Amino acid sequence: MQANTYELKKILMPERRYVIPTFQRDYEWTEEGQWRLLFDDLTVVTERLSDAREQALAAGKPVAKADASVTPHFLGAVVCDQLPSAAGGLDVRAVIDGQQRLTTLQLLVRGVLDVLIELDSKRVHQVRNLIENPEWMIHEDHDRHKLWPRRKDRDVWPIAMADTAPTGGDHLYLKARRFFANSTRTLADDGGDTVNALVDALLDLFKLVVIDLEDNDDAQVIFEVLNGRQTPLTAADLVKNLLFLRGEFADEQELEKLYDLYWSQFDEDWWKQTVGVGHAARGRRDVLLSSWLTAVTGDEANVGHLYKEVRSYLDRTERSTTDVLRELHRYALAYRAITGHGDPVPPALARPYRRIDDLRIQTAVPVLLWLRTIPEAELPAPDHERAVLAMESWIFRRLVVGANTRGYAKFFVTVLRQGRSAHERGEPIAEAIIATLAAGSGQTAWPSDADIQTSFANNRYYGWFSQERLRFILGTIDDRLRQENPHAEPGDFDYQRLQIEHLLPQRWQDHWAVEAKGPAEIELAQQRRGAYVDRIGNLTLVTGSFNASLSNSSWETKRKAIADQSVLQLNRPISSIDGWTEAQIDSRASELAEIVCRVWPKTNETPTS
Structure with missing residues (x-):
């Protein structure tokens, strides 16, 4: 991870494109909520810079030294993830956190640029470089923009950033541009070098902390630390952004349709509800994602580092977004079934599902989901029931004798691997699962009838x-x-x-x-x-x-x-x-x-x- 504080000009002037992942939340900042406060901050910094310069000139001191004495204004942090780009092309980065802030700064610059154009200022070209890449770097229309918003807003963004300012429009982008342009005009009425001071304050005294992720960084952990662990953004949100951003850059088609068909269900309140207790409490969709990743990789997934692990898996397998979303949909249906919130299942399975869910045995979920996603032609219903009932027996025999649950996650991964291996060889899955459960010893032993009698006695x-x-x-x-x-x-x-x-x-x-x-x-x-x-x-x-x-x-x-x-x-x-x-x-x-x-x-x- 590289975290540095930069002046706004050093962030926005290089030939670069910041991409907002397609399905991040709507742009929500408003005049009363954030725009006015942001421009007030710019006004204060501009006034401090103007005062310092006037005092330096009056004292016969260098203006540059006066500029360096002015306290900058810090705008917070943005987290970016490097994306693949063509050799010699634009540097492309995904905005993992900070899209509201970075979008608003672009609209602020656009509003200031409107006034500079009206005044025929010599600073027009310099400020334009904050929102547009140079002509020689533009190979496609969207390459022009330093910031490229989520797919939903890509029709209005070029209008909001064009030199010909729209006279109306209710989109927040258009309203923000008008607000910042009008505010700049009001400040410019003070005359003198106020506009130049404002531009200099914007370029050099507005600063952001930019955190650039590297391959071994975990955006999930970094995001939580930056936000004091009080943000609603979850591992599922980060994985969603990752999946659809990869789909965009791979030129996969109909991503909006895929979103509606396969992912939109995860925006429902039920999927966001927390399950588990204490440090193990997670939203259902995070539990689903970790269970899916465990099932498809055969390795225990860490919910606390889920974004990093999903990204690593996608990099290794190079699976398409479409393929992954379809698979996640199957696992989502399976998860609803085993928690009693999906289509009815046979009573022989409904009872063990309910018991395992009631006692929150989350470590067994990857195996249960995997079994439900196997076609019946490959796992006949009687064998499916035998495998699940054997797992239930292993879990609850250990429960009634008071056995320790430590090590369950690793043991069920072993059960999963043996079941997967049998499936790949065309051998009976249920037999492999039952044999693995029976082979447990010590901390993973399957208690006998005599063990239960002894414990009860x-x-x-x-x-x-x-x-x-x-x-x-x-x-x-x-x-x-x-x-x-x-x-x-x-x-x-x-x-x-x-x-x-x-x-x-x-x-x-x-x-x-x-x-x-x-x-x-x-x-x-x-x-x-x-x-x-x-x-x-x-x-x-x-x-x-x-x-x-x-x-x-x-x-x-x-x-x-x-x-x-x-x-x-x-x-x-x-x-x-x-x-x-x-x-x-x-x-x-x-x-x-x-x-x-x-x-x-x-x-x-x-x-x-």
């Missing part, structure tokens, strides 16, 4: 797992029991709205005295019971109708209250148990573990949900 769940995840596990068990019981009352429960209840109360001492003799035995029995309180076999779900004051009551009283929760299949067996002891907790833990193993079987046969 011995581990603390309440206080160790989040309330959300406990409700998810218990709710999934109840949902499974409802599916297996043909007599279950129909209903669709929002398990996250239910309460977690300890069957053996957390304050059990009042009504649940241990049976032991002697102080030592009593203490051991109390310690043993205390260890059982937060195990999963002692936990259940209750609705809002459950009387919380009964939580610490005797088992007989509490059992009757829980019997009223019989609408939940999870509680039906409990209501018929005469006593609730550590043995009952162990037995129930084993039963719950068996149900979990049925929900998420570890098998090479087709799992059922």
Whole structure:
């Protein structure tokens, strides 16, 4: 990255063309918002320069030294990306950030030039060089302009910058030019050398920080730092500009049609909504882009450096904008499907999609999207379901035993690569994915039935797992029991709205005295019971109708209250148990573990949900 502060003449006088990417936002600066303030700043600098010169002349001192003493005015920063250009041709740069500022400066110069032409000033040629390239560098009409706006505004820009000033027009370009010309005329009425001082102030005392990106720079990070991470510009915005700018320079046709057909959907609010929490929170379209890039490259994409990585990928593959947009469209449809916001999918897939999305397992998304974009002739529906259900089993078996999620991103990239390799060889994709999941070990092991039984029998769940995840596990068990019981009352429960209840109360001492003799035995029995309180076999779900004051009551009283929760299949067996002891907790833990193993079987046969 090269970042330097330049006078305006050093930025605009070289033979160069600054290109605004086609689908950047509209030009939005206005008289009340920015134009008047900008010209006021120019007026102040002009007055400071005039005063310094007058004082120098009065004191018999060199004017040049006086000019150097005047404090310049800084206009902020623009970020530019070097674009390919023909040898001996114009230097071409894309304006990644700062299009409003740079466009307004061009219109300001045009307004000043109007007045200079009217006054037949000798400065006309010098100022014209700020907005037009020399004739010998012009090979096409647009080469004339130092700044070339986005495609939508390219018909009006030559009119706004021509010597023949339009007398009307509501476009902001035309209004800005008229405003700056009128403001310059008013200042010129002061007479003397005011106009010359204004031109000199504009050329030498208006300064910009220009950041020129190099091949290894990351525009996304630079932009965020410059804007204090408070700007709405996202990685998706930068990638959009990159894609369509590349399409323009490759002379691809009908880019506007491609935009409407494939990209305009990403301007909808749904795609801009944030998913994930904490440092992992990103807009949906950024998640889509990173998942797409991971899927097509087989390497983990970094959302925080997405622009740089997409640019590197496009440079390596030289894919057309049309091809990439069509592929992104397919991945967008797949993303909507797996998040439950697209076309209906078979129930066998809808359930695991919903579960994975509910728990925000973003690292699995690239594999799920890739699978959905494979034609059914190459991935039959039963094999597709087997692959997804195996992934669900791997994820949620690890969840219920409390396994660490660190390393998931890399592991799912490995799963993706193995699936891609099998696909390229014409081998069964589902078999490759299931085999890779089964081959995981240590931090990526696929827990066995025995692992789940052991965890449910011995581990603390309440206080160790989040309330959300406990409700998810218990709710999934109840949902499974409802599916297996043909007599279950129909209903669709929002398990996250239910309460977690300890069957053996957390304050059990009042009504649940241990049976032991002697102080030592009593203490051991109390310690043993205390260890059982937060195990999963002692936990259940209750609705809002459950009387919380009964939580610490005797088992007989509490059992009757829980019997009223019989609408939940999870509680039906409990209501018929005469006593609730550590043995009952162990037995129930084993039963719950068996149900979990049925929900998420570890098998090479087709799992059922």
